[in-house]
Amino acid sequence: MASPLADKLRPQKIEDVFGQKHILSEGKVLKRIIDSKQIPNLIFYGPSGVGKTTVANIIAENCGKKLCYLNATTASTADIKEIISTIGTFDSSNGILLYLDEIQYFNKKQQQILLSYIENGDITLIASTTENPFFYVYNAILSRSTVFEFKPLSRDDIIGVITRGVGIVSDEKQKKINISDDAIRKIATSAHGDVRKALNTLELCLVTAENSKGIDVTNDLLEEILSSNSVRYDREGDQHYDIISAYQKSMRGSDPDAAIYYLGRLLAAGDLPSACRRLLVCANEDVGLAYPQIIPIVKAAVDTAMYVGLPEARLPLANAVILVATAPKSVTAHDAINAAMADIERGLGVEIPRHLQNKHFDGEDAEIVGQHYKYPHNYKGHYVNQQYLPDDIKNKKYYTFGDNKFEQSSKDYWDKIKTPNK
Numbered sequence: 001m002a003s004p005l006a007d008k009l010r011p012q013k014i015e016d017v018f019g020q021k022h023i024l025s026e027g028k029v030l031k032r033i034i035d036s037k038q039i040p041n042l043i044f045y046g047p048s049g050v051g052k053t054t055v056a057n058i059i060a061e062n063c064g065k066k067l068c069y070l071n072a073t074t075a076s077t078a079d080i081k082e083i084i085s086t087i088g089t090f091d092s093s094n095g096i097l098l099y100l101d102e103i104q105y106f107n108k109k110q111q112q113i114l115l116s117y118i119e120n121g122d123i124t125l126i127a128s129t130t131e132n133p134f135f136y137v138y139n140a141i142l143s144r145s146t147v148f149e150f151k152p153l154s155r156d157d158i159i160g161v162i163t164r165g166v167g168i169v170s171d172e173k174q175k176k177i178n179i180s181d182d183a184i185r186k187i188a189t190s191a192h193g194d195v196r197k198a199l200n201t202l203e204l205c206l207v208t209a210e211n212s213k214g215i216d217v218t219n220d221l222l223e224e225i226l227s228s229n230s231v232r233y234d235r236e237g238d239q240h241y242d243i244i245s246a247y248q249k250s251m252r253g254s255d256p257d258a259a260i261y262y263l264g265r266l267l268a269a270g271d272l273p274s275a276c277r278r279l280l281v282c283a284n285e286d287v288g289l290a291y292p293q294i295i296p297i298v299k300a301a302v303d304t305a306m307y308v309g310l311p312e313a314r315l316p317l318a319n320a321v322i323l324v325a326t327a328p329k330s331v332t333a334h335d336a337i338n339a340a341m342a343d344i345e346r347g348l349g350v351e352i353p354r355h356l357q358n359k360h361f362d363g364e365d366a367e368i369v370g371q372h373y374k375y376p377h378n379y380k381g382h383y384v385n386q387q388y389l390p391d392d393i394k395n396k397k398y399y400t401f402g403d404n405k406f407e408q409s410s411k412d413y414w415d416k417i418k419t420p421n422k
Helices: 029-036 052-063 077-084 108-119 155-173 181-190 195-209 219-230 238-252 256-268 272-290 294-308 314-326 332-345 405-421
Strands: 042-045 066-071 096-101 123-129 146-149
Touching: 029 052, 029 146, 042 052, 052 066, 052 096, 052 123, 066 077, 077 108, 108 123, 155 181, 155 195, 181 195, 181 219, 195 219, 238 256, 238 272, 238 314, 256 272, 256 314, 272 294, 272 314, 272 332, 272 405, 294 314
Parallel strands: 042 123, 042 146, 066 096, 096 123
Antiparallel strands: none
16 A cells, blocks of 8 residues: 555655754754764654654664653553563664653553653653643653744745645646645645645645646645535644634633533544543632632632543533633633732742741751741631731732622631731
């Protein structure tokens, strides 16, 4: 069976990889790692069709280790153990390089099985993921790996690949291919940075345009092919991020109809992780303290959805999305933590007040001897007025009560408790 055009054009050397110049150009860290042939554990993060697998294959070919491949969407714990069983055998005497595609689909236990072998160097891991690894990769593996982000290819990069593809097919078939520059640009643009999608579209055009005399890709044919593909949601292209943005903004904007629609768009594409993650973010960022009980409710719905999987996952998620969309909103906690983090980045508040420190004895040079911490439970209302923030920001206000029912009831309570102590 003939290989797909995308496989025929797969680069064999790093220098031939289109795009990713921010990590693969001469002098960049990943390029230097590859040249050294001393490969650490790596995590490649980015959308589909941008070269993650290609770069991993090139690394494997040049590092002298036995290459094993697993796709986490289909691999089991038994598959992991089978690879582990080959450690120390003749063909893996230089070690094993495991390329683990879509690592986000491995659960914590499966990732933990690999950990000790990664740690002692028996297995070198190159994992790829289309999701943010800081959400989906086990922290212990993440801390032992270097993360590189792969970005969507530019239109010009994809045009270059398409042009090469046209030349290869023309040589193979010994036929002239008539395709306009405008058609090539349209294919490149419609791919949204995914070179594999662009080549698949090109290949479909060439197959359907072939006749006894040559291959003529007309504008009508191209438009028909592009329109038939456009109904499919490109999970990793620009539209992916537009739909996610619209999904969260509809919940934030208290429009349950729009929020449910965009949830449906995500689930129709099988993008359960994005639907769940943004729902959790919205519950905490946009509802927050206006209805704090919503956070465990949404977490339970997300856990249920991830447990039962699609298509049933749509039910707990629909409940949670409507709940978030119709709930009262508050960003007081969001604004408070952002303001605090901004001060931390400015280097403020370094010195913790003496009475809050976990130190109960003073040195001879101490200006004030004794901790002098006031234990709030010894006071009426379990509250006593004392300084908690460092001296340089002691009067800083990060949190302001919101105007919703829950936060106003909290404000009334604390005004009552604190007034006698002012």
